[in-house]
Amino acid sequence: MQEDSPGRRGRARITAEEYNHSLGKLLSTKRRVKPNRKAAFMAAFPVKASPRLHSDEEGVSVLPLKEASVTHPEHSKTATTDETTRAELKSPVEVRQKLQVFVRGLLLPKTLCLHLDPETSVAALKKRVELESGIQSQDQRLYIGRNFQLSELLSIRNHGIQQDQNIKLRVGGLLGGGSLEDEKSRSICFSELSDVPGRSWKRLARQLGFKEGQLDQFEENYRGDLHEQIYKMLDAWWKKQDNPADAPEKLRDALQAAGRADLASQVPGIAGTSFDIEQCARELAAHYRETMKVTTHPKEKHMAREMDDMYVNLQLLEETNIPSPVSSSETEMQAETVSQSEHLKASNRARCIPDLPKSQPDKEKGLHVQKISLDSYKDMLVLKSNRLLIRAEAGYGKTTLLKRIAYDWADMKTKGDQTENQQQSEPTSVLERYELVFMVEVNRMGKKFDIIDAIFSQILTDSKLKKRDLEQYIHDNPERVLILLDGADEISLQRVKDAQCKNGIDLKGVLSFKSLKSCKVIVTSRQKTANELLTMHAHYTKINIVGFDEKDRQKYVRKYLANFQSDNQNSFLEKVNASETLRSLAEIPLFLWLMCHTWAAEGKLPDQITNLFGDTIQLLFQHKESKETDEQVSDTETHVSKLGRIALEGLLDPNGEKLHFKEDEIDSEDLEMFEKGCDVGLLSKRRKCQGLKTVSHFSFIHKTFQEYSAAVYLVDLSWTDRQAFDQYLSRIFHGNVESVEYVLRFCCGLKGNAAEVILQRIGDLLKQNELNKSLHRISMLLLFEAQSESLVKYFVETAKVEFPYELQGSIKKVVLNGNNLHGLSQVNIDPLPSLHTLDLYRCGLQNSDIGAIIRLLASLGDVKKVHLTDNNLHSNVAKALAPFLR
């Protein structure tokens, strides 16, 4: 054992031999750590039974403390081979060879040599160090390599720690009054900093105001001892400080400017400051309990319901990439769901919602996508990854999910204050590990994208707490903090990348895993930006929100319509379940909310689908406007119409219906509208691998929205460019009527010119194909959608009128006035329970038509009145109808 290096101050003695040993090892092992660490993380991916669950929580073996032995380095065995370590990584259960690791740090009386089971959690390791050193485990920060902080949630194997690896111990933030003014704290800080900067120390020195000549002098005076050169430089800088209170900030700024922002957190704070964590938690909890509600009006944020009264569980899928069994040259990735495959099937319904992404950014090529359904957000929080990306299109409930987490945490904190040892519900118990939870709206962050600033401007608005102290606390206790970043899609990621955030914790660093690596961060984003985010760092754990399944829908309806009788709730559910379109829309919380809202206000859902989709699109635009971004949201109809040309061309594509549009095939003007469509939530954008290239594709979030846009465009054309309108109609009536049925229905619902032309043409077609049942059905739907008495004339000459099933339900009156109904051999209308009145004024009815009228009344059910004025009927014949009226 040799004497201490002169640079080691303010602590018990460490021998130079240890110092050299650690430094040498650290550098020489560094290169080997990475691939193995990666392998360890890959091994921990949820490919097997349930390795997603954290070992401490879920009973994966953790070596009992007594099994970890302590020896001094000079007595220790030398390194095991890399091969052995790899073997441990490959089959952790079979091979349980212990790892020898060295824990060293300035506050330790001596370097600790521990023999640990690879499955030992970092939390258990800290306890071990506490026993040996007396340093409380919650104050310990353990690092490997160049400042990679170990997470308590993982085991040492998970971190890829190898035989003989050095683990560095620092004491967290010197929170208990540590400051640069305090000689011991300063000495520790300078000594720690002198260990790490390496070649960046000259940059740091320049930032601290030293000239080249002075740097040469330090080198000259302490030749061969880099640690001492840096230490002396820092000491010299300190002695020049007139105002010691400003010094910590200056040093942090200099570290950041020198490209070592990662070290800024090691600079202790100002003398006398201590962060009141209890106070901070109380303020956060009060804010969340007050504000975290389920919004029930797209514009009026104050119209919201209490979380417990309105929140319904969402279906979540974790998406993991595992090495593909197929060759990596495959361009399309395969998707597999491990459980609850019905959710996936539901989301991939053929007509309604475009498929979940099957392809991923390039790096993931050759990987197999495995989707694992999660029971609740608790499953998501226990995943090992510290960066979770929640992806879903507009209105699927991303924000609401984060609100729920923040609310549950606040609830737990508040109840915990009231009743000690109270049993928490399952999902909330996982939140216990977080002292602080921050929910930040990304689009309300300042230009610098400083998370601390955002916390103070969005949550702790009236707080007396100091930003600096909070920042220090987060840096020192990252694993006790949960950060929820909502709406990464609502800002330009380029702006985030370009932002200059000198102090604080910046969004760029957090999103790209550069800072707060061991802090759990959950980011939400729509699909379009999610892909971009993955280019900042590919190792996010991806969570997809699938929306509501049938049970969730029922729960939602019972909650939303809580003031209504259960019969009423049931009839709403029946109505929704009866239509495939409504059912698939109801999987998206935003749209289910709209339907419930309409039902509650009007006692029915709009009979015409045009109204329903018009309102839904309007809601999407309002939902976007409510986000208070600077961006101007354009007029709904204009925007939708501008998307319509490509939408219609896609539906009429001679090579088969096209629901995905390649970015590079869209001209720049239309592209802008498509991008905006994504912002509003009408479209989504995804990346797909095509050979070596990655191409972005747009698709409408629901096929029916593509049809609606196409219809709005067609109706516009009927006014502005009649020739183009006629050409499109010719294409449609040339064998496409059935495939674009919804476009025609929307056109009729949007009324005007287009409705009349379309109904006339379909009437003509029907005359030529009287027996075509499908055409009958469509024509009646169009007629119904148009809601125009005058247009009935195009159909009544046909022998058989069959009303569509959509007429069932709440129709009270059918008006067929002015149409020539004479000679009808058969009129088929399914029973309409609510039908009250049938108006048949001036319908050219004669005595011989009485049989058809009676059959009609009998089939309708409960008609109370028939108006037959101005027909050629004998009064006795009219009286004969009386028994058929109720």
Ligand SMILES: Nc1ncnc2c1ncn2[C@@H]1O[C@H](COP(=O)(O)OP(=O)(O)OP(=O)(O)O)[C@@H](O)[C@H]1O
């Ligand atoms: N889990 C849920 N329980 C009850 N209602 C919900 C739930 N999730 C969403 N909603 C309803 O749907 C609306 C839209 O949800 P939310 O704003 O969370 O969607 P989002 O995915 O964040 O959308 P965007 O991408 O536009 O930000 C909410 O205001 C709420 O009324």
